Amino acid sequence: MSNVVLVLIEPDEGRVHLVSREALTFARPLAGQVQALMLGRVDEAVLADCREQGVAVVHEATDAELESYAAAAWATALERSLEASGAGIVLAGGTERGTEVLAHLAARRDLPMAANVLSVTSTDPLEVERQVAGGAVREQMRLDASPAVLTMAGHAVEASAAAAPGAAEHRPFTAGVSAADLRAQVKQVQARGGGDSSADLSAARVVVGAGRGAGSADGFSDVDALAQRLGGAVGVSRAVTSLGWRPHHEQVGQTGSRIAPDVYIACGISGAIQHWAGCSSSKTIIAINTDAEAPMMTKADYAVVGDMHEVLPALLEALG
Template sequence: MSVLVLVETEEGRVSLVSREALSFARSLGAGDLHAVVVGPASESVVTDCRGAGVAVVHEASDPALERYAAAAWAAVVEAAGRAARADLVVAGGTGRGNEVLAHVAARRGLRMAANVVSVESLNPLVVQRQVVGGAALERATVPSRVRLLTMAGHAVEPTAADSPGEARVSPLPVTVDPQDLRAQVVRLEKRESADTSGLQAAKVVVGAGRGAGGPDGFAAVDALAERLGGAVGVSRVVTSLGWRPHHEQVGQTGSRIAPDLYLACGISGSIQHWAGCASSRTIIAVNTDADAPMVTKADYAVIGDMHEVLPAVLEELG
């Protein structure tokens, strides 16, 4: 049995979610581990794959693939699957990972399980996956001969293999069908202020919601985040009201975080917000409502006004 992982890259390296997907796939102990990269596989990407235990890196470097097109990427994954004789294809649960494998499933008439957090058995493939925005887990069976799944972000820690893989680069001959390029990314625009990497990588996140009271209610939140060497995260209502920029939003339509500590202040804890913070190792809720969902789900809770609690914490920290 062999497993193929769709590897996404970020600034010339394997992205965090793809490193998690490689670790996840390797943990299954299913046999040879293969990776497929759309675009030239840089030495840094190959090094990352080698450390993850990848045997073969299938490289599709056709210039027509320079711009992201889900259907074209799906064709690449299909070709790599054939070359690897893959029984299982895994991708990170990103927008691209989910979209590409959904295309593969539709093209091949296969079934796909999205947002998987664990695998109970390989034959048949039985998985636990997140549903309802991460608020519940579903046990599902994927009966296809070739099984497709995407791994929920931060379901596992990215770890190095006990023994490095060969990571032999194998050029993948793919003829890109013009029909597969009908819908593609034509331009990327990045705001200087829209960097979410700090939030997603932070070990400590101080979050605030409607309880902040307004755009002027974040002074203690900002101060505590800075004091702890962390980042600020907010709920959707805060960005909808224009109190804080969207790139700070945590949730299903914002960033998914997995810090060591998430301090959620004045956040009720909707299903959508919980989907973005559920992977946090420790959650402390500060809220005046003892029955708020965030309070009931948190590891620890302080029932009180964030505008009184946070200044007291800052004073204690000195």
């Protein structure tokens, strides 16, 4: 198997997305050389992030059709970079797009794919440990095919700089996207409202979460206020989105976002296994709940037994 790892990286406001930087960190111990494919404009800020992560080569597909997201088109670009790099492993962060694009690649090449990988336990043969059943179970999986295709579970590792910077040699190319690749394509992106509390959950350093304990759609005013006061994002449980109180993009959990903030404040959330799968990588968890025996309370670093509608106003007042 080639000792090159090719990592699909995603943009975030002109830089490399946090989860993609984590994927590059994850890739380094597996590779003699890490190469990356950026679907999005490669500028000096992107190259600087890649150098810091020890990336040797940065491929950029310059096709105009790739400016808007289309999973099949991105997979075509990934195939071209795979052929150019000769990589033995293709890796992406376990985002919605990373997972979808790598699934296209695996299907086209009739390859097995390991999703939500937490660690690589052996490189010869390649064996990985991954999350299944919403994080309740860990599975050992062997990938005998080449290239090995896998996505890293969100925040499985913390992004860190390489011991020595990489060259990040910029290699533009044309992917040759076909009309069939563009049958499903993002045509318009509508910005979310809500100020700071609508920040990207996967990259937020502070998340204020709320569950059924909020009581209603009108019960989030203090949650929003605290998230904005702390410069963070709002996250919610699946029960909240199922009830229609908040939009799905705020959901934390197995079928929502996986977060790894410095602080997660979970208000009125019982802590079902599906939610825990999305928040367990948080560095510090503070739970507020009237039920002292709720799973979230017993797993949290700090627990406050009380009504969120009494605790949060007091906290906001104390913060001034």
